[in-house]
Amino acid sequence: TVLDALKTESRWRTLHVTGAIFHWLAELQEATSPSPGAAEGNQKTVQHVLAAQKWIQQRLEEDISIADWAKACELNVDYFSRLFKSQTGMPPRAWLIEARLQRASRLLAYPERTVEDIAFSCGFNCAFHFSRSFKTRFALPPANYRHVRQVRGFVDP
Numbered sequence: 001t002v003l004d005a006l007k008t009e010s011r012w013r014t015l016h017v018t019g020a021i022f023h024w025l026a027e028l029q030e031a032t033s034p035s036p037g038a039a040e041g042n043q044k045t046v047q048h049v050l051a052a053q054k055w056i057q058q059r060l061e062e063d064i065s066i067a068d069w070a071k072a073c074e075l076n077v078d079y080f081s082r083l084f085k086s087q088t089g090m091p092p093r094a095w096l097i098e099a100r101l102q103r104a105s106r107l108l109a110y111p112e113r114t115v116e117d118i119a120f121s122c123g124f125n126c127a128f129h130f131s132r133s134f135k136t137r138f139a140l141p142p143a144n145y146r147h148v149r150q151v152r153g154f155v156d157p
Contacts (some may be wrong), residue, residue: 048073048085052080053095060100061123066092100124101137108146115142 052073056064070080084092098152100122107118119130120143134142 007081008073029098045083045087048075049084049140052084052092053099056096057099060096060103061121063123063125069096096123097133101134103133104130104142105138105145108114108142109149111150119144 007150043120050068050123055072057068066081067077073080075083081092084090088095104122106112106119107121108115115131116127118150119127122130124130124133131141132142134145138147
């Protein structure tokens with residue numbers, strides 16, 4: 001064990017400790033790794049979620065419900081929601097809003113585009129709701145975020 005290796009007083013103590021740690025990590029990995037059949041299921045699950053993310057990324061400006069999204073992935077809404085959250089750590093709606101806000105943060109680099117135009121092109125039906133969501137996420141309203149990015153040199157003026 002690692003504790004036994006730490007108690008040794010030989011000149012090879014470091015090697016004993018390292019070996020014991022590697023042995024412990026191997027046992028830990030074996031104990032926590034899924035069975036080979038489950039790995040195939042996990043791969044399929046990951047592929048479903050990646051396909052769902054790709055599909056929605058191409059439609060961020062559209063008014064799409066979670067039911068529409070699940071249907072496009074040929075999954076039941078409840079199963080889709082559980083699967084998506086288990087793989088991404090976020091419910092589909094929260095992930096969708098985050099993806100829209102991330103796109104908006106990039107679009108704010110273009111000063112010729114209005115905040116309202118960016119809101120609608122990122123799937124927000126209301127510029128006020130967009131601004132409020134953006135401020136909650138980035139701690140600045142969109143116009144201020146744009147200005148700060150320009151001042152700090154993130155965006156060409």
